[in-house]
Amino acid sequence: MMARRIPSILPDLNFEEALEITKIHSIAGELPKNTPLITTRPFRAPHHTVSGTSLVGGGRIPKPGEISLAHYGVLFLDELPEFNKNTLEVMRGPLEDGIITISRVNATLTYPCNFMFVASMNPCPCGFYGSKDKECTCNPQMISKYMGKISRTIIRQNRYTNRSNSSKISKIR
Numbered sequence: 001m002m003a004r005r006i007p008s009i010l011p012d013l014n015f016e017e018a019l020e021i022t023k024i025h026s027i028a029g030e031l032p033k034n035t036p037l038i039t040t041r042p043f044r045a046p047h048h049t050v051s052g053t054s055l056v057g058g059g060r061i062p063k064p065g066e067i068s069l070a071h072y073g074v075l076f077l078d079e080l081p082e083f084n085k086n087t088l089e090v091m092r093g094p095l096e097d098g099i100i101t102i103s104r105v106n107a108t109l110t111y112p113c114n115f116m117f118v119a120s121m122n123p124c125p126c127g128f129y130g131s132k133d134k135e136c137t138c139n140p141q142m143i144s145k146y147m148g149k150i151s152r153t154i155i156r157q158n159r160y161t162n163r164s165n166s167s168k169i170s171k172i173r
């Protein structure tokens, strides 16, 4: 998968960055065994059923979510329209700010979430809209309903669009 390779073409982490990533993973209880320091950029690809809390962080004692676990790395959302619109909406502010503040009765915590946002989606439900290989079988209503599933703000925050061979559109922030 193309998206999974992105961290490997990004610049190497410096020591401070590696330390920051390690701390976040440690707090989240996601530090792999026998790994005192994470030295590679994270790649996180949560499933489309991910909850808002798992995505941005939370819980009684607020833990970092996927967006913070992707700090200095890549957050990849495959099949973007399959994600719950409200779940994606909670990501909007942190995506702009590079930090997420989680307030609970007993604690208010701020975690960094400076990541590259990559998402993929088909151009239409059947996947062949605009394709030279096969004709699209969707009607305009189906296409507009499909596109309407994604938050416009999330789309605006994506700066580059790339159409890969599989006719999937990848969006890279």
Ligand SMILES: [Zn+2]
Pocket: 124, 125, 126, 127, 128, 129, 136, 137, 138
């Ligand atoms: Zn189609």
